[in-house]
Amino acid sequence: MDSEKKHPGHSESQPLSVRELTGQIAELLEGSFPKVWVAGEISNFSRATSGHCYLSIKDEDAQIGAILWKSTADRLDVKLADGMAVVCQGALDVYPPRGAYQLVIKKVVLRGEGNLQRLLRQRREKLAAEGLFDKERKRPLPRFPRSIAVVTSPTGAAIQDFLKVLKRRWQQVSVVVVPVRVQGEKAAGEIARGIAAVPRLGRSVDVIVVGRGGGSLEDLWAFNEEEVVRAIAASPIPVVSAVGHEIDVSLSDLVADVRALTPSEAAELVVPDQADLAEHLVSLMRRLQGGLHRRAAASRLQLEAIAAMPVFRKPFENVQRLGRRLDELDHRSHLAGLTLLKLQQQRLAGLVDRLQSLNPRAVLDRGYTLTQRMTDGKLITSGGQLQPGDQLTTQFATGRATSRVEKIDTES
Numbered sequence: 001m002d003s004e005k006k007h008p009g010h011s012e013s014q015p016l017s018v019r020e021l022t023g024q025i026a027e028l029l030e031g032s033f034p035k036v037w038v039a040g041e042i043s044n045f046s047r048a049t050s051g052h053c054y055l056s057i058k059d060e061d062a063q064i065g066a067i068l069w070k071s072t073a074d075r076l077d078v079k080l081a082d083g084m085a086v087v088c089q090g091a092l093d094v095y096p097p098r099g100a101y102q103l104v105i106k107k108v109v110l111r112g113e114g115n116l117q118r119l120l121r122q123r124r125e126k127l128a129a130e131g132l133f134d135k136e137r138k139r140p141l142p143r144f145p146r147s148i149a150v151v152t153s154p155t156g157a158a159i160q161d162f163l164k165v166l167k168r169r170w171q172q173v174s175v176v177v178v179p180v181r182v183q184g185e186k187a188a189g190e191i192a193r194g195i196a197a198v199p200r201l202g203r204s205v206d207v208i209v210v211g212r213g214g215g216s217l218e219d220l221w222a223f224n225e226e227e228v229v230r231a232i233a234a235s236p237i238p239v240v241s242a243v244g245h246e247i248d249v250s251l252s253d254l255v256a257d258v259r260a261l262t263p264s265e266a267a268e269l270v271v272p273d274q275a276d277l278a279e280h281l282v283s284l285m286r287r288l289q290g291g292l293h294r295r296a297a298a299s300r301l302q303l304e305a306i307a308a309m310p311v312f313r314k315p316f317e318n319v320q321r322l323g324r325r326l327d328e329l330d331h332r333s334h335l336a337g338l339t340l341l342k343l344q345q346q347r348l349a350g351l352v353d354r355l356q357s358l359n360p361r362a363v364l365d366r367g368y369t370l371t372q373r374m375t376d377g378k379l380i381t382s383g384g385q386l387q388p389g390d391q392l393t394t395q396f397a398t399g400r401a402t403s404r405v406e407k408i409d410t411e412s
Helices: 002-006 018-032 115-129 157-169 187-200 226-234 251-255 263-270 274-307 317-358 360-365
Strands: 036-047 053-058 063-068 084-095 100-113 147-152 174-179 207-212 239-243 370-373 391-395 400-404
Touching: 018 084, 036 063, 036 100, 063 084, 115 226, 115 251, 147 157, 147 187, 157 174, 157 207, 157 263, 174 187, 187 207, 187 226, 207 263, 226 251, 239 251, 239 263
Parallel strands: 063 100, 147 174, 147 207, 207 239
Antiparallel strands: 036 053, 036 084, 053 063, 084 100, 370 391, 391 400
C-alpha cells in the first residue's frame, strides 16, 4: 500500500489523470529530445491567419506533425510547400488537447526536390512538350450555360459549396453530378472516366467542372495523374479545373481551359451573377432611355429650327417673289421689245428714204429721163456712146418714146 501511494498511476486505486500522463510524456520527450535534426519531405503544409505554419515531415514509412511559430516562419529565406525535401532542426513537444507529439521547428534547410515534386516536374515537362498546356488550346466558356456537369465526390464539401454559390448567382442552369472518388489510388481512373462519360450522358452539357476541396499534395495527387490530364485535354466540352488549393498548381489546372482556385470560384466563373446582370441591364436601359431622350430633344430642336425657316413660315413667299420678278421681267421685256421695234421701224424708214432717194423713178419725177439703146439695152449717159442711126428708147416719169439718132453733138 505504501508503494502505491508513492507511485501514482501504478494501481487502480490511484490512476493518473489524462493531463498528468500527458504531462509526464511531455516531460520525458522534451527532456530526451531538446534538439533534434529530422530529414524528410514536407506534406500537408498550411499557414494559418495567425502566421503559424502547420505541416508534416514524412518519409516512405512514417510521418510526424510539425509546427513553425510565426516568428520562426518570418525569418525563413525560402517559401515552404508540399513536396519539398528538407532537414529540420527543432525540439519535440506534446500538444495536450490532442495528446499528440510534434516537432517545433527552429531551422529549415532545403535538400532539393522531394519524390512527388520530382515526379510532378518530370510529368509537367513531358506533357508541356506535347503542347497540352498551350494557350492556343484554351477555349472560352459560354456566357450563359444551360447545363453544367460536375465531376467530383458527391459527398464532399466541394459540391455543396459549388451548388450554394451557383444557386445564389444564377438559377437558370441545370447541374448533373458525375460521382467519382477524388482521393486514393483509384481516384485518377474514375475522374478520367467521368470526364469522358459527360459527352455521352444523353443531354447537352455546356461546361464541365472537375475538382475537389483543398488538401495536401498527396490528397490532390489524382489531379496530377497523366490519365486525368489527357482526359481533360481530349474533352470536346470546355473544362474548368477547380482543385481547392492556391499554393501549388496541379497539372489539371494547366491543361484545363479555365482554372479556378476553389469550387466556389468555379461557380463564379461558369455562370454570370444575376444581380450584376440585372444591374447591367438597368444601366443599359437607362443609357438607352437617356440616348433616346437626347436624340428626341435634338430632333425636336432641329425640327423647330426647320419650322422657323422662312420657307416653312411663309411657304408661298418665294413663289410670290418669283412671280413678281417674272412680272417685272415680262414688263421689261415688253418695253424692250417696243423700243427695239421702234428702233427697227426708224431704221427701216431711213432705209426706205435712202431707197427712195436712189430710185430712178424719183429722178424721173423731177423731169429727168433715162435713155437706152434698143439694140443692147445699154443706158446712155454720154453722146460719145451713140452712132448716127442708133435707135433709142427714152423713159419719162410717165410714158416712153422711141427715136433715132440723126446727129451727134458731143460738146456740152
